[in-house]
Ligand SMILES: Nc1ncnc2c1ncn2[C@@H]1O[C@H](COP(=O)(O)OP(=O)(O)O)[C@@H](O)[C@H]1O
């Protein structure tokens with residue numbers, strides 16, 4: 196996240212008063228230089244370990260930069276006195292067909308809460324269809340017209356199935372009006388060959404408008420006091436770099452108060468995904484953002500519960516599509532849920548946690564196709580402990596993965612003790628708003644590596660290059676910073692050339708790893724400079740950093756409250772990876788110990804995931820053999836058992 200890069204880039208200006216510190220630690224105030232950097236996710240893990248000074252390099256100090264929930268503060272105006280609201284969110288799969296929309300209406304009516312707010316996504320695949328319209332119009336592909344007709348046909352057919360009489364007529368009239376406006380807008384995009392961001396957001400948000408209107412009409416037909424809400428009138432957000440938005444809670448609260456005073460009702464059917472800027476320009480909460488919409492509305496109403504309805508029984512210990520033995524997690528803490536979703540468990544949008552956690556509102560993940568399944572409850576850990584009758588803090592709860600990453604590694608003994616290197620690196624990353632997913636810096640200070648989405652690696656590499664070039668041109672760097680900067684600038688330039696990412700016409704960089712292995716993925720790395728005798732060059736022996744870009748990587752995260760403080764967990768994890776013959780390229784573990792993250796080759800990722808999952812969970816086969824009951828067990832015992840099971 197860009198803000199983390201910014202924090203590191205501005206490290207020397209951080210004082211203890213600006214940071215919330217872990218107990219018993221004080222921030223080293225003079226020239227701050229990261230001694231150990233680890234960032235394995237961006238929630239409550241904005242950790243730095245800094246040396247107190249050269250005299251006591253073994254003393255580490257941890258600083259947590261930001262409390263991400265701190266901007267969620269409301270004026271306590273809502274909910275209206277004495278009203279208790281429950282919030283439901285139905286994803287695209289849940290409202291994907293006429294029958295499913297009817298099922299959703301029944302679920303809402305069965306909830307006996309006094310007041311209900313329901314967030315709905317677009318019917319499944321509709322948002323993709325809307326983005327495709329933009330793409331086609333921009334590329335001057337006239338088939339956008341027939342694609343728009345298909346969108347009209349889909350919603351018109353659904354409306355005919357679930358509505359009748361005046362409701363049907365009123366919906367169809369709005370739908371046709373919207374479609375004719377969209378046709379005009381797409382024509383403009385077609386002529387211009389370009390769509391601005393707000394044009395795009397306006398177009399793609401229509402799926403939510405239509406599904407919310409249809410569902411509200413179905414519920415109203417049942418005699419319920421129900422209104423539909425266009426959340427662009429209520430949820431106000433500011434862009435926050437790296438394809439993210441930050442809600443303005445106070446402004447949104449005021450707008451909701453106004454909306455509700457004009458439309459008092461018992462059931463609100465509201466659009467997910469869409470919002471407005473403070474200037475009332477349509478925007479979105481970005482892809483998959485409807486969960487976030489539900490959480491924002493949950494916080495605004497101080498709801499008693501937010502239920503996210505989806506197509507699986509709850510949060511599994513791993514993506515059930517990748518690990519058939521994954522088990523449902525009965526409870527998760529907010530932090531665990533964040534970590535799981537941040538690292539790819541797309542059953543929940545990671546940012547969903549922030550607003551509800553602030554007010555301690557529990558989230559339930561339920562299956563719309565299996566109402567008897569209790570689902571997963573996400574709440575504060577103390578509640579989990581009581582409910583499960585056991586202390587879950589010491590266990591690995593689940594695993595998640597992110598693919599299509601590149602690892603950028605800056606390495607050299609010359610970096611040790613050079614102030615400003617990390618700051619310069621992450622300053623460059625911040626400049627391009629890239630999303631740094633994981634950072635690891637060895638305590639020996641001679642290497643920093645970080646993972647970014649592969650689609651952002653070009654921008655990051657170019658930014659690194661220009662950042663160090665700039666520093667050189669300014670002549671502001673002193674030795675050995677100057678040496679470091681020169682080498683980094685040269686390395687990045689060479690690497691970019693090797694990747695074919697720069698306007699360079701020479702022959703292929705002889706020191707690169709090779710060309711993309713299919714699909715145009717970047718494959719290159721600047722090897723240490725060696726002379727013909729095979730000895731290292733003066734540059735290398737002086738310890739000046741090497742820069743490497745390692746493409747086709749995946750992150751595998753093991754998540755669990757305080758698991759890292761349990762002896763043996765890391766050992767078991769790495770043992771499982773070693774037994775599966777997985778090469779680990781980088782490791783990160785935040786000080787708050789909610790996860791351990793490893794970077795592996797993309798093609799090894801599923802194998803690695805299954806290996807670690809089976810190490811921490813007993814397989815269903817084992818359970819059915821009656822050897823031991825279901826659930827998690829301690830790593831050492833598990834190792835022994837597993838060996839026995841394998842032996843049997
Ligand atoms: N750990 C996990 N637990 C549950 N589901 C997961 C997990 N990891 C990935 N998923 C996937 O997330 C999917 C639900 O997310 P999504 O398709 O975005 O739902 P919706 O359209 O309802 O918002 C599930 O079908 C499941 O395959």
Ligand SMILES: N[C@@H](CC(=O)OP(=O)(O)O)C(=O)O
Pocket residue numbers: 285286287288316317319322323402467468481482483484485486
């Ligand atoms: N429809 C939007 C928002 C969303 O969250 O959808 P879903 O709940 O189906 O993932 C999208 O596809 O990005």
